[in-house]
Amino acid sequence: MKKPFSALAIGAVAALLLTSCSETAPEQNGQPAGEPASSYNVGIAMVLSGAQGDLGKNFVEYLTFGAEDASEEYGFDLNVKSEDALGTAEGGINALHKLVAEGNTPVIITAWSSVVKAMAASAADTGTAVINVAANSPDLAGASDHLANFFPLATVDIVALANYVATEEDKKKAAVLYIDNETGKGAAGAYTESFTAAGGEVVASEAIKPGSVDVSAQVAKVLAANPDTVHVHVLGESPVVFKALDEQKFDGLVTTYTSSGESIDERTASGTAMDGVLYSTLSSAEPSPVIEEIRIRYVEKFGEEPSGLSYAGYVYDSAFLYAEVIQRLIDRGAEVNGSNIIAELAAGKVFDLPVNGEVSFNADLTTTMPVSLRKISSASDHPSDDRIVATISK
Amino acid sequence: MSLLLQLGTTGLVLGLLYGLFAYGLSLIFATTGIFHFAHGLTIVAAAYAFWWVAVGLGLPVWLGILAALLLGAAVGAGAYQLVYRPLLKRKADHTVILVASLTVMTLGQGLLLLIFGTGPKAFPPGDFSRWGFALGPVNIRSWDILVVVSAGVILLALYLLQNKTSFGLALRAVGDNPRRAQTLGFSLTRTYLLAFVIGSLVAAIPGVLIAVQTPVIATLGFSLLLKSVVAIIIGGVGNLTGALYGGLLIGLAESISTFFLPAVWSEFVVFALLFIFIVLRPTGIRTNTARLA
Numbered sequence: 199m200k201k202p203f204s205a206l207a208i209g210a211v212a213a214l215l216l217t218s219c220s221e222t223a224p225e226q227n228g229q230p231a232g233e234p235a236s237s238y239n240v241g242i243a244m245v246l247s248g249a250q251g252d253l254g255k256n257f258v259e260y261l262t263f264g265a266e267d268a269s270e271e272y273g274f275d276l277n278v279k280s281e282d283a284l285g286t287a288e289g290g291i292n293a294l295h296k297l298v299a300e301g302n303t304p305v306i307i308t309a310w311s312s313v314v315k316a317m318a319a320s321a322a323d324t325g326t327a328v329i330n331v332a333a334n335s336p337d338l339a340g341a342s343d344h345l346a347n348f349f350p351l352a353t354v355d356i357v358a359l360a361n362y363v364a365t366e367e368d369k370k371k372a373a374v375l376y377i378d379n380e381t382g383k384g385a386a387g388a389y390t391e392s393f394t395a396a397g398g399e400v401v402a403s404e405a406i407k408p409g410s411v412d413v414s415a416q417v418a419k420v421l422a423a424n425p426d427t428v429h430v431h432v433l434g435e436s437p438v439v440f441k442a443l444d445e446q447k448f449d450g451l452v453t454t455y456t457s458s459g460e461s462i463d464e465r466t467a468s469g470t471a472m473d474g475v476l477y478s479t480l481s482s483a484e485p486s487p488v489i490e491e492i493r494i495r496y497v498e499k500f501g502e503e504p505s506g507l508s509y510a511g512y513v514y515d516s517a518f519l520y521a522e523v524i525q526r527l528i529d530r531g532a533e534v535n536g537s538n539i540i541a542e543l544a545a546g547k548v549f550d551l552p553v554n555g556e557v558s559f560n561a562d563l564t565t566t567m568p569v570s571l572r573k574i575s576s577a578s579d580h581p582s583d584d585r586i587v588a589t590i591s592k
Numbered sequence: 593m594s595l596l597l598q599l600g601t602t603g604l605v606l607g608l609l610y611g612l613f614a615y616g617l618s619l620i621f622a623t624t625g626i627f628h629f630a631h632g633l634t635i636v637a638a639a640y641a642f643w644w645v646a647v648g649l650g651l652p653v654w655l656g657i658l659a660a661l662l663l664g665a666a667v668g669a670g671a672y673q674l675v676y677r678p679l680l681k682r683k684a685d686h687t688v689i690l691v692a693s694l695t696v697m698t699l700g701q702g703l704l705l706l707i708f709g710t711g712p713k714a715f716p717p718g719d720f721s722r723w724g725f726a727l728g729p730v731n732i733r734s735w736d737i738l739v740v741v742s743a744g745v746i747l748l749a750l751y752l753l754q755n756k757t758s759f760g761l762a763l764r765a766v767g768d769n770p771r772r773a774q775t776l777g778f779s780l781t782r783t784y785l786l787a788f789v790i791g792s793l794v795a796a797i798p799g800v801l802i803a804v805q806t807p808v809i810a811t812l813g814f815s816l817l818l819k820s821v822v823a824i825i826i827g828g829v830g831n832l833t834g835a836l837y838g839g840l841l842i843g844l845a846e847s848i849s850t851f852f853l854p855a856v857w858s859e860f861v862v863f864a865l866l867f868i869f870i871v872l873r874p875t876g877i878r879t880n881t882a883r884l885a
Contacts, residue, residue, distance in 0.1 A: 249711075249809045249811075250710075251711070252710050252711040404850075404856075406855070407856065409812070414733075415599050415602050415603070415846070418598045419595065422598075434807070434809070441805070445735075446731055463711050467712055470722075471717055
């Protein structure tokens with residue numbers, strides 16, 4: 199009885215070895231080299247669970263809308279394959295491997311700095327192009343030669359915000375409250391550098407653990423340093439922070455960034471504690487008809503307002519970016535794979551996109567975009583009704 | 593100095609929350625011998641129930657509190673009747689019961705995610721939440737007063753229950769010596785169920801208090817559970833007042849440590865404190881001479 203079993207075992211091992219040693223079939227990336235296909239896969243790895251899950255799901259919808267519209271324009275289908283990146287490095291890596299192995303996606307759209315960073319490290323190994331559409335940690339610049347940061351990093355909007363607060367709002371002492379992860383640390387660093395360079399002083403800086411129930415200790419500590427402005431750079435914790443600032447009667451200028459400022463969930467949860475907050479956004483100062491169309495489409499599909507509209511343009515446009523790259527690769531008879539996609543983005547050519555207009559990538563595969571600063575009159579208003587106080591060009 | 597006093601006040605309030613939560617867990621353990629990890633699910637379920645009734649349905653706040661208490665009690669009673677009791681009947685090993693408890697917690701969290709979604713659920717701030725006053729250099733919030741008053745009422749009620757009622761007598765008797773208590777006519781099943789219900793009710797109130805102050809997410813329970821376990825070990829396993837003292841101590845340590853260190857180190861300080869107790873006083877602040885001391 200042992201002999202047939204051992205023959206079976208040897209046969210199974212041999213089969214495994216043969217399949218693993220074979221060259222990656224061109225079909226792994228969707229189509230034979232140089233030949234146009236009728237459809238291409240695009241992966242999206244977002245946080246689909248936990249406190250930020252709703253935002254991630256919105257992003258998947260924005261990409262789906264973009265894929266549908268780009269498919270119509272370019273004549274080939276873009277199939278969206280999504281995975282939950284869990285908001286962690288491990289989750290990001292697992293999502294990347296699943297999308298590559300099972301989804302056959304040569305490109306993955308993603309966000310959340312810790313996820314992007316982790317995926318970037320594995321992207322080159324798998325020959326996958328990773329496109330960041332919402333993470334802004336400055337560390338992401340040049341993190342991998344297979345990572346393209348479509349979304350401007352904190353060195354763009356947070357720097358502009360800090361500079362504005364120091365020079366135009368004439369604030370001299372700032373405190374920073376930031377989420378204890380890559381996103382928060384990077385932004386805190388960028389804010390500190392810019393505020394200091396503009397003549398101000400960062401008098402206190404405290405990290406907030408993700409999922410914190412109470413942050414009154416951190417808030418009390420930074421307020422004890424008597425700042426005249428506080429920058430809040432957290433994720434789902436912003437209602438807790440804004441409430442604590444309000445309860446401790448801070449009457450200086452509170453600033454934040456787009457993720458908190460434009461989140462309907464967080465504005466509702468923060469209530470009046472968020473009134474008067476100034477935030478940076480990378481959405482256009484002029485209302486975009488395409489974004490409005492996305493918003494209407496979302497409301498029609500789900501019966502509720504979407505979140506993260508500031509990011510919608512980047513996520514939606516990433517489908518068109520990918521479609522344009524595919525077209526250019528087809529035109530020159532090249533295979534649509536991760537390495538070629540990145541090479542096309544890095545070539546410095548201009549892409550004309552529906553929301554962001556003409557965009558080109560810098561040498562380090564980052565972009566530079568205009569920044570708007572908006573003030574919340576009432577947190578119960580829709581973010582698009584917030585007053586624009588400044589627009590800072592590229 | 594004023595900052596230190598402010599942090600101390602914050603720490604006391606937070607510590608009361610942790611202490612209440614730990615008290616409920618300790619009550620269950622002291623009576624039944626079961627480390628009810630799914631206690632973390634109770635607090636989250638109660639928080640969601642409160643939010644759903646008071647905010648989602650727009651009903652009066654007192655109805656939200658009632659819903660939280662009912663659901664909290666149901667979670668505790670359900671865990672006992674459906675999970676622990678069958679396992680105890682089959683004389684399951686404590687490890688199996690522990691794993692079952694963790695499984696209930698995880699499954700419960702998943703169910704809450706399915707029902708309520710991933711977005712945070714917040715109790716909208718109002719005039720009450722902005723009310724506060726200064727007591728010397730210390731700023732006292734309305735929520736601080738709410739926590740202190742609630743804790744006082746609950747602890748008084750528990751004292752009366754345990755010392756002035758037949759229910760309390762049953763809890764103490766069974767917790768002290770289950771076999772002897774059984775021979776004296778106390779029903780183990782009913783007493784265990786009572787322990788789970790009361791322990792869960794004690795956890796449901798912190799759930800409501802947290803929902804008032806913080807957006808509720810399904811994973812909230814686990815970090816609070818971890819702190820209550822630390823509180824129980826520091827306070828003395830199986831000792832109810834010890835659990836309360838343990839909660840107060842870790843609340844104070846967590847808050848006051850931010851005066852000396854960056855806030856991100858506060859959790860490290862709590863676990864360092866736990867380590868010190870394990871090494872120097874493993875029986876905890878209040879040595880447990882009886883299971884319900």
